[in-house]
Structure formats: structure tokens, C-alpha cells
Amino acid sequence: GQNIDQPTEMTATEGAIVQINCTYQTSGFNGLFWYQQHAGEAPTFLSYNVLDGLEEKGRFSSFLSRSKGYSYLLLKELQMKDSASYLCAVHDSNYQLIWGAGTKLIIKP
Amino acid sequence: ETGVTQTPRHLVMGMTNKKSLKCEQHLGHNAMYWYKQSAKKPLELMFVYNFKEQTENNSVPSRFSPECPNSSHLFLHLHTLQPEDSALYLCASSQTTGTGGTEAFFGQGTRLTVV
Numbered sequence: 001g002q003n004i005d006q007p008t009e010m011t012a013t014e015g016a017i018v019q020i021n022c023t024y025q026t027s028g029f030n031g032l033f034w035y036q037q038h039a040g041e042a043p044t045f046l047s048y049n050v051l052d053g054l055e056e057k058g059r060f061s062s063f064l065s066r067s068k069g070y071s072y073l074l075l076k077e078l079q080m081k082d083s084a085s086y087l088c089a090v091h092d093s094n095y096q097l098i099w100g101a102g103t104k105l106i107i108k109p
Numbered sequence: 110e111t112g113v114t115q116t117p118r119h120l121v122m123g124m125t126n127k128k129s130l131k132c133e134q135h136l137g138h139n140a141m142y143w144y145k146q147s148a149k150k151p152l153e154l155m156f157v158y159n160f161k162e163q164t165e166n167n168s169v170p171s172r173f174s175p176e177c178p179n180s181s182h183l184f185l186h187l188h189t190l191q192p193e194d195s196a197l198y199l200c201a202s203s204q205t206t207g208t209g210g211t212e213a214f215f216g217q218g219t220r221l222t223v224v
Contacts, residue, residue, distance in 0.1 A: 004151070008149065033212060035215075042217045043215045045213070045214070048212060050209060089152075091209055094207075095209065099151040101150055
């Protein structure tokens with residue numbers, strides 16, 4: 001079957017750096033997405049990786065290793081507003097999105 | 110108005126009621142989706158429409174009935190639901206299906222409680 005694993009919950013301190021990991025086993029791979037979802041709100045697109053390497057976008061970066069079936073989202077200079085759930089999703093060979101259960105990130109002052 | 114809009118935001122219904130969820134997108138997209146989101150579980154894809162044609166029905170019970178009158182509007186008709194159907198129902202749209210790199214844009218969801 002198809003599966004995406006990410007930690008259920010993480011805690012970090014304001015101003016620090018946190019890395020949220022995502023591993024996937026899917027039938028084919030056509031790209032990986034990270035979304036942010038604040039409580040009670042819509043998921044919003046953060047990043048997309050289809051080739052190996054690091055994509056940087058401001059305080060957020062996303063890394064992909066296709067050979068390892070692994071990605072991470074790196075958040076720098078954490079702010080209280082970064083408290084949210086972070087969802088990892090993969091396009092399989094049919095371009096169907098396979099979703100992880102999300103990582104709830106708690107930021108403490 | 111921009112983006113993806115869902116109404117109502119909250120809905121409480123009895124098991125014998127009939128209700129409908131509405132989704133509207135103003136992004137000019139051709140694909141629209143219904144997802145179910147339960148606590149601590151991955152998003153569950155329910156239905157996909159591409160150019161108004163239903164392309165996926167992921168074994169969803171018949172008490173959920175989608176309708177897509179045009180590329181901008183999507184409905185989910187609910188009938189004789191069960192308490193385990195209580196969840197957040199998210200609508201999303203994307204440029205199309207079957208291509209890479211096309212991110213989905215989500216509405217804020219309808220929080221459904223079945224009593």
C-alpha cells in the first residue's frame with residue numbers, strides 16, 4: 001500500500017530552527033508538497049519538490065531525496081504564528097495526491 | 110471575492126436530515142475535489158471532478174452525493190449520515206488533474222457534526 005509517515009507532534013522554541021521529516025512509500029513519484037494548516041483554517045501551499053535537493057523560500061526550506069523516499073521541511077527563526085499543522089503529500093504515478101496525517105508544531109516563547 | 114469559498118462553515122445535523130455543502134472557486138481552475146479530514150488522520154480524497162466530469166469516487170458511501178454543475182461550483186449532498194461522518198469537509202481546486210506541480214487551493218472547510 002501507499003504510506004506517508006511524519007511525526008504526530010513537535011515542540012520548538014520561538015527564534016529557533018525546527019526540521020519536520022516526511023518519509024514516503026508510494027507507487028511512483030511525481031512530486032512532493034508541503035502545506036501549512038492553522039487550526040480551523042484551510043491548508044495553504046508552502047513548497048513543491050520534484051528533483052533532489054533543497055528549495056529555499058524565505059524562512060522555510062524543503063529538501064527531497066527521491067532515492068531515500070525522504071523529505072524535510074526546515075523552519076528557521078520560528079515565530080509564534082508558525083504554530084500549525086504541517087502536511088506532507090506526494091503525487092504518485094497517477095498524479096493522485098497521497099497525504100500524511102500531518103505534524104502539529106507547537107511553538108513556545 | 111477570490112480563492113475557494115465553502116459554506117456553511119459549521120453544520121450540525123441529525124441522522125435523518127438532508128443538507129448540502131457548497132463550494133465555489135474564483136481561480137479559473139478546471140479540477141475540484143472533496144476531502145474528508147478527521148483528527149490525526151490523513152486527508153481522505155472523496156471525489157474528483159475535472160472539467161465538470163467526475164473522475165474519481167474513492168469508495169464513498171452513497172449517503173454522500175456530489176454535484177458539479179460547472180467548473181466553478183461543487184456541492185456535496187448529505188443524507189442519512191452516521192455519527193462517524195462527523196469531520197471537517199474540505200473543498201479544493203487545481204488547474205487540472207493528471208499533471209505535476211499543480212498545487213491545490215483549499216477552502217476553509219465545513220465542520221460537520223452528526224448527532
